Amino acid sequence: MTNALTLVPAPHELDIAGHWIGGATAPGDGPTMEVVSPVDGAVVATVPRGSAADVDRAVAAARAALPAWSSTSPADRGAVLHRLAGELETRRERIARAITAEIGAPIALARAAHAGFPVAVTEAVASLAGTIAWTEEIGNSLVVREPVGVVGALTPWNFPLQQVITKIAPALLAGNTVVLKPAETAPLTAPILAEAAAAAGLPAGALNIVHGVGAVVGEAITTHAGIDMVSFTGSTAVGKRVAVAASDTVKRVALELGGKTANLVLPDADLEHAVAETLAYSWTNSGQACGAWTRLLVPADRHDEIVAALVDAAQAYTVGDPWDETTRLGPLASEAQWERVNAYIERGVAAGLDLVHGGPGRVPGLERGAFIRPTIFANVDPRSVVAQEEIFGPVLSVIPYHSEDEAVAIANGTIYGLGAAVFGERDHALAVAGRLEAGQVYVNGGRFNPLAPFGGTKQSGTGREMGVAGVEEFTELKAIQL
Numbered sequence: 001m002t003n004a005l006t007l008v009p010a011p012h013e014l015d016i017a018g019h020w021i022g023g024a025t026a027p028g029d030g031p032t033m034e035v036v037s038p039v040d041g042a043v044v045a046t047v048p049r050g051s052a053a054d055v056d057r058a059v060a061a062a063r064a065a066l067p068a069w070s071s072t073s074p075a076d077r078g079a080v081l082h083r084l085a086g087e088l089e090t091r092r093e094r095i096a097r098a099i100t101a102e103i104g105a106p107i108a109l110a111r112a113a114h115a116g117f118p119v120a121v122t123e124a125v126a127s128l129a130g131t132i133a134w135t136e137e138i139g140n141s142l143v144v145r146e147p148v149g150v151v152g153a154l155t156p157w158n159f160p161l162q163q164v165i166t167k168i169a170p171a172l173l174a175g176n177t178v179v180l181k182p183a184e185t186a187p188l189t190a191p192i193l194a195e196a197a198a199a200a201g202l203p204a205g206a207l208n209i210v211h212g213v214g215a216v217v218g219e220a221i222t223t224h225a226g227i228d229m230v231s232f233t234g235s236t237a238v239g240k241r242v243a244v245a246a247s248d249t250v251k252r253v254a255l256e257l258g259g260k261t262a263n264l265v266l267p268d269a270d271l272e273h274a275v276a277e278t279l280a281y282s283w284t285n286s287g288q289a290c291g292a293w294t295r296l297l298v299p300a301d302r303h304d305e306i307v308a309a310l311v312d313a314a315q316a317y318t319v320g321d322p323w324d325e326t327t328r329l330g331p332l333a334s335e336a337q338w339e340r341v342n343a344y345i346e347r348g349v350a351a352g353l354d355l356v357h358g359g360p361g362r363v364p365g366l367e368r369g370a371f372i373r374p375t376i377f378a379n380v381d382p383r384s385v386v387a388q389e390e391i392f393g394p395v396l397s398v399i400p401y402h403s404e405d406e407a408v409a410i411a412n413g414t415i416y417g418l419g420a421a422v423f424g425e426r427d428h429a430l431a432v433a434g435r436l437e438a439g440q441v442y443v444n445g446g447r448f449n450p451l452a453p454f455g456g457t458k459q460s461g462t463g464r465e466m467g468v469a470g471v472e473e474f475t476e477l478k479a480i481q482l
Contacts, residue, residue, distance in 0.1 A: 008323055009101050014045040016187060019054055019211055020194040022061035023204025028054065033184055033211070038104040038331040038338075038370040039322065045101075047187050050212030055179065055220040058208035062150045062177040063226055065205030070147045070175035077173050078129025080201050084169075085122035087196035088161075092116070098188035099160055104331040104370065105285060106322045113285075117450075118165040121466065124450035125169040128471055140482050145475040147175035148252060149228030152221035154214070154242065156234045157186035157333055158288040158392075164193065166454075166465045167231045168207060174474040179227065180209045181217045185334060214238070222246050229254070229474065233290075235390070236415070236459050254463030254473055256290070256455060258390040259418030262411035263293040264432060265306070266404070266424030270444075274423040275309045277445040278396070281421070283317055283374050286329050287394035288337070290460075291419040291440075295380075295387055297407050300400035307378045307398055311357050317374050317394075319363050331370040332393060338370040341393030345375050348386045348395075354378040358394075382410045390416070404432065412437045417457030421445075439464075 014035070018027035028048025035045040048054075069077075088095070095118075096110035105114055136143045151171045155163040160183060168178050182190045190209050197207050210217050222230050222245040229252040232242045236257040246253045263281070265274045281293040298306045322330030332338045345360040358375030374394035380387050387397045401407040411420060412435075420438035422429040423445070433441040439456040453469035455461055463473050 007097055007100075007107060009044065009097055012045065014098055014101060014188050016045065016047045016191055016211065018048055019050060019058065020191065020207070020209040021054070021058045022064075022208070023198065026054070026057065028211070033213070035102050035185065035188060036334070037101060038334050040369055041335070045188055047184070047211045050210045050217045052216065052220040054210045054212070055217055055224060058179045058210050059150060059224055059226040061205040061208050062179050065203055066147075066150060066177045069172075069177055069203055069206045072175070074129040074132070074134055074173065074175075077175065078126045081122055081126035081169055081173060083200035084197055084202065085119050085126065087199045088115075088122065088193070089119045091192055091196055092119070095161060095189050095192055098192065099186070100322050100330070102186045102188045103157060103160065103333040104322045106324075106327045106330045108325055108327075109285065114159060114161060117159070117162045121162070121165050121450045122169050124466070125173050125471065128468060129173060132468055132471055142480040142482060144478045144480060145174070145472065146478055148474055148476055149176060150226060151176045151178050151474060152224070152227040152230045153178055153180045154218050154221065154230065154232040154234070155180070155182055157183035158285065158290075160186040161189040161193065163233050164190070166470070167233075170465070170471040171231070171474045172202070172206060174471050176229075176474050177206045178208065179221055180207065181212065181214075181221055182209065184211065184213050187211050218242075219245065222251075223248060225249055227251065231463075232256070239461065254465075255461040256463075256465060257418070257459065257461040258416055259290045259292070259456065259460050260295060260388065260390055260414045260416040261291055261293045261419040261421065261438075262295045262297055262436070263421040263423070264297045264407050264411055264436075265299070266422065266428060266432065267299050267302070268425040268428060269423035271302070271306060271309065273445065275306065275313055277423070279310065279313055279317065281442075282396045283329060283394040286332055286372065287374075288333060288392050290390075292392075293421055294391065294396060295382075295411075296396060296398045297401050297410055298398060300402050303379070303398065303400040307356055307376070310376055310396070310398070314357050314374060314376065319366065319371050319373070329374060329394065332372050333370070335370050337392070338372055341372050341391055341395065344386055344389070344391045344393070345395060348377050348384070351384055351386075353380055353384065353386065382413060388414055408432065408435045415459040418460035419456075
């Protein structure tokens with residue numbers, strides 16, 4: 001254990017006093033919710049439990065701010081976002097501590113990824129202000145990109161601030177105003193964001209935040225007649241319900257949903273590199289990522305060799321106290337999440353899958369919190385439950401294949417199409433990447449690019465986030481005939 005434990009927030013240090021409406025804290029007039037640490041079950045903060053009336057107030061503030069903000073030039077809106085990135089950077093340590101407290105992400109990961117990615121994404125979006133064709137002449141028509149209006153943003157708990165920024169930064173650059181509901185179990189960065197946005201010069205009412213549960217606040221946002229678009233990130237099951245609820249007012253809906261990423265290792269791949277990257281992308285954030293590489297497809301004649309290398313490399317993925325700087329994997333985000341992931345591991349064992357690392361049950365010495373053992377199943381049937389359903393935990397399935405066509409069929413053989421990965425000789429890997437049904441494909445461990453579009457096909461969602469396409473998602477096209 002290191003002296004990083006001094007970073008643990010004091011009791012009630014992270015309490016949220018109220019919602020953020022019209023540029024000011026708006027105290028809730030109802031009950032509160034508790035934010036619980038997955039490390040030991042302790043209450044780390046209380047948060048107001050919002051109501052439909054709170055959503056009404058937030059929508060009114062957003063609509064009042066819309067005319068002025070939408071008429072601001074894209075360059076000026078981009079400048080605000082550029083300043084917001086700087087304000088978030090100055091608050092990196094506070095953001096990291098809040099995220100570790102609420103979801104148990106290791107503090108080193110919280111600083112680098114959870115607090116770092118939002119800065120990079122905000123900067124990337126700001127840089128697009130001068131590159132998007134806000135107006136374009138096509139024949140005798142002037143085609144104009146205009147803001148959709150008021151955007152409702154519903155975000156998940158696994159990357160609390162990153163998922164928020166991925167929505168609000170492009171929405172704001174496009175000239176929209178926003179009503180945000182952060183995840184009720186991971187809301188602690190929202191007031192830090194509000195503070196940073198105000199310091200960056202974002203006008204009052206352009207960003208509004210209402211805390212609460214999905215069945216109340218999320219439902220009110222989704223069905224509200226004053227909200228013109230809903231952007232949701234979460235499970236496929238909930239995303240379907242959001243789309244149905246929003247249809248009554250014919251809102252635009254953008255959905256970033258689940259995934260079951262296949263990582264296809266070709267015979268000409270660098271196996272050492274593929275193994276290292278596979279575990280990094282499978283188990284980072286304790287596997288709680290929609291794009292986690294949870295299915296590893298390997299040549300059948302190299303299966304045992306690759307599995308042995310995976311098991312050896314897995315020893316470095318220590319599970320422990322997330323406040324310790326050396327911890328690689330913290331707990332899952334909640335006890336409920338632990339129950340879900342552990343049940344999948346138990347189902348894999350009961351189905352007779354070849355368990356080669358980890359397994360069900362508590363981590364020895366860490367029985368109190370939501371700590372799970374990172375798990376590897378080998379010789380997995382691609383039709384099995386663990387190979388088909390999104391587990392959202394550190395569970396890797398190794399699937400052998402006998403031909404490239406079979407591997408592509410297995411990779412495409414789920415309801416999901418969010419991400420994929422390929423390792424092999426570059427031209428060969430690129431050719432295979434073109435055959436995969438996914439919104440983004442990583443070749444030989446290619447890095448995350450905040451200027452590239454992100455989104456899925458099939459039941460992984462509709463629409464795109466980030467990059468030019470992510471900004472255009474929040475615009476309407478108007479054709480003016482001349």
